[in-house]
Amino acid sequence: MLIGEIAALVGVTSRAVRHYHHIGLLPEPARQANGYRAYTVRDAVLLARIRRLTEIGLSLDEVRDVLADDAGRELGEVLAELDADLARQEREIQERRQVLAVLLEAPLTSAGPLSPALAALLEHAPATTSPAAAKDREHLALLDAAGDEAGAAVFGALRPLAEDPGVLALYERLDELEGAGVGDPRIAPLAAELAAAVPDEVLAVIDVYGIVIVLALHAAAVTRPHLVGADGSLRLRYGALFDLRVPSASIASARVERRFPDGGLVRVDEDGTLDLAVGSRTTVTVELTGPGEFVRPLGRRGSARTLRFHADDPRAVVAALTAAGRAAPPALAPEGATPPRVSLTPERTAPSSPPAPTA
Numbered sequence: 001m002l003i004g005e006i007a008a009l010v011g012v013t014s015r016a017v018r019h020y021h022h023i024g025l026l027p028e029p030a031r032q033a034n035g036y037r038a039y040t041v042r043d044a045v046l047l048a049r050i051r052r053l054t055e056i057g058l059s060l061d062e063v064r065d066v067l068a069d070d071a072g073r074e075l076g077e078v079l080a081e082l083d084a085d086l087a088r089q090e091r092e093i094q095e096r097r098q099v100l101a102v103l104l105e106a107p108l109t110s111a112g113p114l115s116p117a118l119a120a121l122l123e124h125a126p127a128t129t130s131p132a133a134a135k136d137r138e139h140l141a142l143l144d145a146a147g148d149e150a151g152a153a154v155f156g157a158l159r160p161l162a163e164d165p166g167v168l169a170l171y172e173r174l175d176e177l178e179g180a181g182v183g184d185p186r187i188a189p190l191a192a193e194l195a196a197a198v199p200d201e202v203l204a205v206i207d208v209y210g211i212v213i214v215l216a217l218h219a220a221a222v223t224r225p226h227l228v229g230a231d232g233s234l235r236l237r238y239g240a241l242f243d244l245r246v247p248s249a250s251i252a253s254a255r256v257e258r259r260f261p262d263g264g265l266v267r268v269d270e271d272g273t274l275d276l277a278v279g280s281r282t283t284v285t286v287e288l289t290g291p292g293e294f295v296r297p298l299g300r301r302g303s304a305r306t307l308r309f310h311a312d313d314p315r316a317v318v319a320a321l322t323a324a325g326r327a328a329p330p331a332l333a334p335e336g337a338t339p340p341r342v343s344l345t346p347e348r349t350a351p352s353s354p355p356a357p358t359a
Helices: 003-010 014-021 041-055 060-068 075-107 116-125 131-145 149-157 165-176 187-197 199-205 208-223 314-327
Strands: 232-236 242-246 251-259 266-268 273-274 282-295 301-308
Touching: 003 014, 003 041, 014 242, 014 251, 014 282, 041 060, 041 199, 041 251, 116 131, 116 149, 131 149, 131 165, 149 199, 165 187, 165 208, 187 208, 232 301, 242 282, 251 314, 266 301
Parallel strands: 273 301
Antiparallel strands: 232 242, 251 282, 266 273, 282 301
16 A cells, blocks of 8 residues: 555545654654655554554654553553543533523523623612712623633622622713722722722632733633634634744644643643643644744743644634645655644734635
8 A cells, every 4th residue: 555545445545654654653664666665454443543543642752652561551541541531521511501501491681692600790889870889790791601610610609799789870970980090089089988998808819910911811811712724824822922833844743632731821841741721621632744943821841742632623723724734745754754843933913814714
């Protein structure tokens, strides 16, 4: 079989087969007199095993360890870790289903769906047409979208304030300040009353700056999404904190894979996996042809060979990346050479005409 035939048989791209050869995961077969590789059934079986192992969530380094251990001891250990990770995901999914059940029991509104904690808070808030109150509700909805425990604690701490009838008078005074200058004498006393009205329990859970950061990050994730270029390049962004480009030639493979990584917004594992999670979830996994260096949000440098990020339509993103890979396979490195380091270029500004589709 030729490379295109074995790739079609197993269900991968010719580019992926070349990449597996390049990193030593799949041994090079003998070549015919015309220089073409001649693959056997044994090669196809090994390639199919590599595909199966990557589909169940193993990284290429883990696949290498499994294939190197003929006795299967490494496979057992790796599968045990994978099973534990799937069990954690199962628990998280069950928790989300419990929240969903609560939402389905309550009447849905134009502002929903909301978490049970925020829905309970707004249920006890007085009815008002105040523009300032409407902005507060929008801010709470954005905080609710973060989906963390701190938001639920804030909503619970705000309950006494929502039930206080005096809060309507504060909103009315805020509305009267629309268009007022910075030197307006009404601002200082109203600010003092607003600060005094906020329960101490709210500040004990999360400070004002923390709320502002959460709101800014989620707004930036909407206005600055990940992008796939027409040439198959990939641009990953997280607001103004993280921005890098991955050339098409540096992408070995891409697949739809839903994961729920622990840690912060931009997380790098010791095994060289970069996670850019949204709502504690990633939906696309991209394997690079070599380790790539990048700059973390606070200026430290990092290195990764696997990129995982969230996309609203992960199948469209993977289709765009793999289509570009089939159209332009990368040049082969000399046999026995070490994988080149991938250049992941940090960017500081958004393009004037962003490519499509968005991730």
